[in-house]
Amino acid sequence: MRIIVDGMGGDNAPAAIVEGAVLASKKIRDEICLIGRQDEIAAELAKYDFDESRVSIIDASQVIETEEAPVRAVRTKKDSSIVKGINMVKNGEADLFISAGNSGALMAGGLFILGRIPGIDRPAIASTYPMLGQGVAMLVDSGANSECKPRNLLEFGIMGSIYMDKVMGIDSPRVGLVNIGTEENKGSTLTKAAYDLLEKSDINFVGNVEARDVPNNACDVIVCDGFVGNVVLKLTEGLAMSIARRIKKKFTSGVKATVGALFLKNKLGELRQEFDYSEYGGAPILGVKGPIVKMHGSSNANGVMNSIIKAVPYAKEGVVDIIQSQVLEIEEIAESE
Numbered sequence: 001m002r003i004i005v006d007g008m009g010g011d012n013a014p015a016a017i018v019e020g021a022v023l024a025s026k027k028i029r030d031e032i033c034l035i036g037r038q039d040e041i042a043a044e045l046a047k048y049d050f051d052e053s054r055v056s057i058i059d060a061s062q063v064i065e066t067e068e069a070p071v072r073a074v075r076t077k078k079d080s081s082i083v084k085g086i087n088m089v090k091n092g093e094a095d096l097f098i099s100a101g102n103s104g105a106l107m108a109g110g111l112f113i114l115g116r117i118p119g120i121d122r123p124a125i126a127s128t129y130p131m132l133g134q135g136v137a138m139l140v141d142s143g144a145n146s147e148c149k150p151r152n153l154l155e156f157g158i159m160g161s162i163y164m165d166k167v168m169g170i171d172s173p174r175v176g177l178v179n180i181g182t183e184e185n186k187g188s189t190l191t192k193a194a195y196d197l198l199e200k201s202d203i204n205f206v207g208n209v210e211a212r213d214v215p216n217n218a219c220d221v222i223v224c225d226g227f228v229g230n231v232v233l234k235l236t237e238g239l240a241m242s243i244a245r246r247i248k249k250k251f252t253s254g255v256k257a258t259v260g261a262l263f264l265k266n267k268l269g270e271l272r273q274e275f276d277y278s279e280y281g282g283a284p285i286l287g288v289k290g291p292i293v294k295m296h297g298s299s300n301a302n303g304v305m306n307s308i309i310k311a312v313p314y315a316k317e318g319v320v321d322i323i324q325s326q327v328l329e330i331e332e333i334a335e336s337e
Helices: 017-025 037-046 072-076 081-090 102-112 150-166 190-199 211-216 226-250 256-264 263-277 299-317 319-335
Strands: 002-006 031-036 055-059 096-099 125-132 135-140 174-178 202-210 221-223 283-286 292-294
Touching: 002 017, 002 299, 017 031, 017 037, 017 055, 017 299, 031 037, 031 081, 031 135, 037 055, 055 081, 072 102, 072 299, 081 096, 081 102, 096 150, 096 299, 102 283, 102 292, 125 150, 125 190, 125 211, 125 226, 135 150, 135 226, 150 174, 150 190, 150 319, 174 190, 174 226, 190 202, 190 263, 190 319, 211 226, 283 319, 292 299, 299 319
Parallel strands: 002 031, 002 096, 031 055, 096 292, 135 221, 174 202, 174 221
Antiparallel strands: 125 135, 125 283, 283 292
16 A cells, blocks of 8 residues: 655654654555655655665655645645645555645645545544543544534534444444533534434434533544534643643642652553544544545654554545445435435
């Protein structure tokens, strides 16, 4: 399998991207191609020992910056690492594209270059969400669609369920709808209608879940519109960072606290790892006709490595094809309303 990694995307590119790709190449047998400005990537690669038959460079002269308007950038920067990489997936020259770059450009590239899976109205960004001590869940949508129709939430639930089954190995993943109460009749017009659609589907829908229960393993697939999903994700990240800083301050505030921290060093390290987004891989863009994965913009080398390794099953298990085969079910349920 051939994996294209955007060497120019993210806050720490190309250094962290290159290092992470080299680390990943030592753990998987697939070919990794770093796409971007060849001279800059080559200068970073020269720092490491690696198998040159499995790590290579594809030159792309342009970079889509974080602050650029996504649609305009995709249409005008044809030789950018993002546009060129997605085109390689479309043309069958690559099996998977991974980037820590401009999220909007990745979504726009997926839509304009690859196109939607026929029957999918709104592709979504599906982010991994850590369940403390209990693995991860998938949050769909985490920011691509701030306004949704009930049908879209049904799509998110079905696509997320397929991903968790085929990529994360969770049999019959539990799908929950984020709401202000667990009762069936709670929520907005959108969530009430979405509840009815999800309940009619063949997925393992467990009903409404409240925000306070989301981190406590309430479900494996967390369904919501992109506005709610992005708030949930960023609130959780901010809270985790605040707690981590508070713990550090408490354990360095005196001699006794410091001694106690030494005894608890391993346990504190385990807790920090559970909160660390870099351990969980990137966020697949579900609903487009090819596998694209968005890494966190500030990914370090460890985050890049994990994103590459954990994205491999997305392509190898044919998730895109499986989603396409399930579209008929979405159409039948949506038309029944």
